[in-house]
Amino acid sequence: MRILILILLFSASSISGASTFETHFEDATLRIDYYHYGDGETEFISFDRAFRQGPWAGPRQGLSDPFPYGRSMVRVFDPDSGKELFSKGFDSYFGEYRTTTPAHQGQSRTYSESVLVPFPKHPILVTIEIRDSEPASLARWTFDPEDIGIASEEPAAAIVVNHHVPAPPQTCLDIAFLGEGYTSHEFGVFKKDLERFADLMLDHEPYHSMKDSICIRGVMAPSSDAGCDEPTRGHWKRTAMGASFNALGSERYLLTEDNRALRDIAANVPYDTLIVMVNHERYGGGGIYNLFCTFTAHNRWSPYLVLHEFGHSFAGLADEYYTSSVAYEDLHPPDSEPIAPNVTALLDSVGLKWRDLVDDTTPLPTPWLKKEYDLLDRAYQAEREKRNQAIAEASRGGHGAEAAQMEADAERLAADHGKRMKAFLATDPMAGKVGAFEGAGYAANGLYRPTLDCLMFSRGIQPFCPVCRRAVAEMVGRYAGKLGR
Ligand SMILES: [Zn+2]
Numbered sequence: 022m023r024i025l026i027l028i029l030l031f032s033a034s035s036i037s038g039a040s041t042f043e044t045h046f047e048d049a050t051l052r053i054d055y056y057h058y059g060d061g062e063t064e065f066i067s068f069d070r071a072f073r074q075g076p077w078a079g080p081r082q083g084l085s086d087p088f089p090y091g092r093s094m095v096r097v098f099d100p101d102s103g104k105e106l107f108s109k110g111f112d113s114y115f116g117e118y119r120t121t122t123p124a125h126q127g128q129s130r131t132y133s134e135s136v137l138v139p140f141p142k143h144p145i146l147v148t149i150e151i152r153d154s155e156p157a158s159l160a161r162w163t164f165d166p167e168d169i170g171i172a173s174e175e176p177a178a179a180i181v182v183n184h185h186v187p188a189p190p191q192t193c194l195d196i197a198f199l200g201e202g203y204t205s206h207e208f209g210v211f212k213k214d215l216e217r218f219a220d221l222m223l224d225h226e227p228y229h230s231m232k233d234s235i236c237i238r239g240v241m242a243p244s245s246d247a248g249c250d251e252p253t254r255g256h257w258k259r260t261a262m263g264a265s266f267n268a269l270g271s272e273r274y275l276l277t278e279d280n281r282a283l284r285d286i287a288a289n290v291p292y293d294t295l296i297v298m299v300n301h302e303r304y305g306g307g308g309i310y311n312l313f314c315t316f317t318a319h320n321r322w323s324p325y326l327v328l329h330e331f332g333h334s335f336a337g338l339a340d341e342y343y344t345s346s347v348a349y350e351d352l353h354p355p356d357s358e359p360i361a362p363n364v365t366a367l368l369d370s371v372g373l374k375w376r377d378l379v380d381d382t383t384p385l386p387t388p389w390l391k392k393e394y395d396l397l398d399r400a401y402q403a404e405r406e407k408r409n410q411a412i413a414e415a416s417r418g419g420h421g422a423e424a425a426q427m428e429a430d431a432e433r434l435a436a437d438h439g440k441r442m443k444a445f446l447a448t449d450p451m452a453g454k455v456g457a458f459e460g461a462g463y464a465a466n467g468l469y470r471p472t473l474d475c476l477m478f479s480r481g482i483q484p485f486c487p488v489c490r491r492a493v494a495e496m497v498g499r500y501a502g503k504l505g506r
Pocket residue numbers: 341363471472475476477478485486487488489490
């Protein structure tokens with residue numbers, strides 16, 4: 022009888038995986054900071070510092086990452102048995118830098134990065150692996166929980182707002198909105214922005230149906246200056262996390278390189294995923310998978326920006342558009358299937374990853390009015406590029422008022438163009454169908470998206486396509502303790 026009970030207990034715990042967490046980890050977070058450096062050809066990782074932080078927000082079951090997303094992966098092993106105890110895929114700022122022209126020309130850069138793993142009860146082995154590099158493992162570190170070198174300091178001074186906390190961290194996706202470029206007098210502005218964008222997100226599907234499994238907290242560390250850096254306009258601001266436009270040379274790409282400041286501020290709350298909300302009115306944002314996303318809070322497109330960029334950083338969604346200029350080169354190697362759930366090279370239409378969502382009557386690839394669309398959109402993109410340069414020149418030349426007027430005109434043009442393109446797409450006989458539409462992931466040819474339009478394809482508050490919606494729901498489920506796949 023006793024043997025039978027033991028067997029039953031053993032099988033229950035190995036199925037749920039719950040015992041792995043309790044055996045090996047405590048309810049705290051080990052944050053490992055390191056430097057990731059190199060150029061287009063070489064890359065290295067070097068340890069910086071480790072911290073003990075607050076409660077572990079991530080999943081406690083199925084501790085190995087079930088998703089294939091992210092170029093990098095942190096893995097935790099039991100050094101005695103060699104068994105993997107935890108893993109999580111992610112992308113990094115360095116991972117994007119290495120695909121740019123300066124990196125290909127051999128200019129080396131260093132970025133600070135962090136990984137968060139559950140705090141161990143016993144010594145663990147931690148590796149950082151790069152999926153497409155040889156050797157794959159760039160770092161191997163042993164951590165002993167008794168090590169006096171693991172810092173246990175208070176997080177950076179900040180104000181915390183518990184906006185929507187329906188359940189404890191271990192059964193929720195924990196989202197932290199970090200306020201950037203808000204001065205100490207602007208807490209009211211931060212709070213209003215947080216409420217606006219958090220509620221917007223909780224009203225959007227699939228978040229809306231899963232809102233009982235989603236926690237949203239806000240953290241604001243006051244900045245000395247309001248706003249953020251705008252290098253092409255000659256504006257430099259001292260802010261809490263050093264966010265800047267023109268990341269990797271791209272006009273509207275908004276990122277922060279000050280990882281340590283960002284992590285010290287975020288440490289005030291348990292979090293699975295970070296959103297940097299920037300107190301600025303210019304159009305800008307960015308999203309890197311399992312790192313963070315950014316968006317400007319006071320632009321007419323801000324609601325779209327936060328939902329779209331969070332799709333990248335949280336669910337590993339790719340951009341479905343293909344006509345704007347971007348900073349990367351050789352983003353997608355030919356004849357290979359992209360990892361992202363919402364873009365395909367359609368090398369095998371039978372094995373299409375969203376085949377179950379396609380009607381039998383819909384042809385693959387799916388015909389659409391691409392030639393006409395391209396003509397309309399490319400003309401606009403050329404005009405936009407010209408205007409951006411003129412605005413930057415006026416701003417650098419000290420003609421601030423003139424630049425602001427030109428910016429407002431450009432925004433109006435963008436809004437009109439968006440409406441025209443939406444109306445055009447709605448006339449396509451395949452509107453609303455799931456198929457494989459050529460033009461996606463910055464490639465006009467050879468890559469395909471699931472529907473004509475989607476939150477990941479064109480600007481505006483609109484639904485995710487069914488493929489993106491499913492991918493986001495699976496990811497929320499993962500953090501909420503329901504595996505989702
Ligand atoms: Zn989509």
